[in-house]
Structures are given as structure tokens and as C-alpha cells.
Amino acid sequence: xxxxxxxxxxxxxxxxxxxxxxxxxxxxxxxxxxxxxxxxxxxxxxxxxxxxxxxxxxxxxxxxxxxxxxxxxxxxxxxxxxxxxxxxxxxxxxxxxxxxxxxxxxxxxxxxxxxxxxxxxxxxxxxxxxxxxxxxxxxxxxxxxxxxxx
Numbered sequence: 001x002x003x004x005x006x007x008x009x010x011x012x013x014x015x016x017x018x019x020x021x022x023x024x025x026x027x028x029x030x031x032x033x034x035x036x037x038x039x040x041x042x043x044x045x046x047x048x049x050x051x052x053x054x055x056x057x058x059x060x061x062x063x064x065x066x067x068x069x070x071x072x073x074x075x076x077x078x079x080x081x082x083x084x085x086x087x088x089x090x091x092x093x094x095x096x097x098x099x100x101x102x103x104x105x106x107x108x109x110x111x112x113x114x115x116x117x118x119x120x121x122x123x124x125x126x127x128x129x130x131x132x133x134x135x136x137x138x139x140x141x142x143x144x145x146x147x148x149x150x
Contacts, residue, residue: 034120035113043068043076048085048102052110056101058091 008016040048043066050065051057057065063073077100080086085106091097102110125134 031117031120034117041076044080047073047076047080048106051086051100051102052107056099058097058099060097062100 046066047062050062054065059070059073059077062077063070066073077086081088084103086100087103088098088100091099125137129137
């Protein structure tokens with residue numbers, strides 16, 4: 001906030017926080033609709049996201065990351081394996097463990113899903129917003145990045 005900025009009334013800021021939460025939820029749902037990846041449970045989505053971001057992992061490491069028992073994680077992974085989304089190879093340092101990773105076919109599907117969501121956002125912003133609104137949106141994104149990084 002600069003010296004010339006006056007603080008927003010507390011009630012108004014609460015309303016902005018609520019509106020932001022609701023809008024982000026709706027945007028997430030809309031992007032999920034545009035993704036065409038499939039229906040996954042929250043646990044499955046978390047595991048797939050972790051494997052994509054962090055790379056291959058064991059059942060134990062995934063269970064620890066999600067705060068669940070390895071047996072529970074095993075159940076989640078068995079569904080993902082059966083669907084052809086995750087595959088496993090023996091751990092080179094501990095033959096009792098399996099290192100799990102996303103299948104190449106699912107990585108390709110993730111890439112296509114991201115492209116579909118980005119294309120929807122681009123087309124929607126291009127057709128529904130004026131040039132001035134597009135610039136305002138870009139500034140708003142910079143503010144959202146600061147919010148997320150706080």
C-alpha cells in the first residue's frame with residue numbers, strides 16, 4: 001500500500017475475500033470441465049499431481065506426503081494403475097519397493113488437458129474482454145501472484 005492509499009473498510013475487504021474465494025472455486029470447476037482428463041477422486045488427483053510435479057516415488061513416500069497409511073495409498077494407486085495412468089518399476093536401491101511414475105500416455109493426456117484449458121481461457125478473454133479489460137486482468141493476475149506467494 002502506498003502513502004496515498006486509504007485502507008479498505010474491514011467489512012468490504014471481508015466481502016472481497018469471500019467473492020474471490022467463490023470466483024476461484026467457479027473458475028477451478030470450469031477449468032476442470034474444459035480439461036477432459038476424466039473424473040478422479042481428490043486423493044487420486046493429489047497423487048497424480050504429486051507424481052507429475054515431484055517425479056517418481058514409492059508408495060511409502062506418497063503416503064507420507066499425503067498423511068495416509070501406505071495401505072490406503074496402495075488402494076488409491078491400484079485404481080490408477082488399473083486405469084493405465086501410473087506404472088511401477090522395482091526400486092534400484094531396495095528391491096522390496098516399487099517406484100511409481102505417470103505413464104507416457106497419461107503425461108500426453110495431461111499436456112493436452114493443459115492446452116485445452118489454456119485455449120479456453122485465451123479464447124474467452126479474447127472474445128469477452130476489451131483491450132482495457134485484458135490489461136486490467138493482467139494487473140489482477142500480478143496481484144493474485146503476490147497473494148499466493150505471501
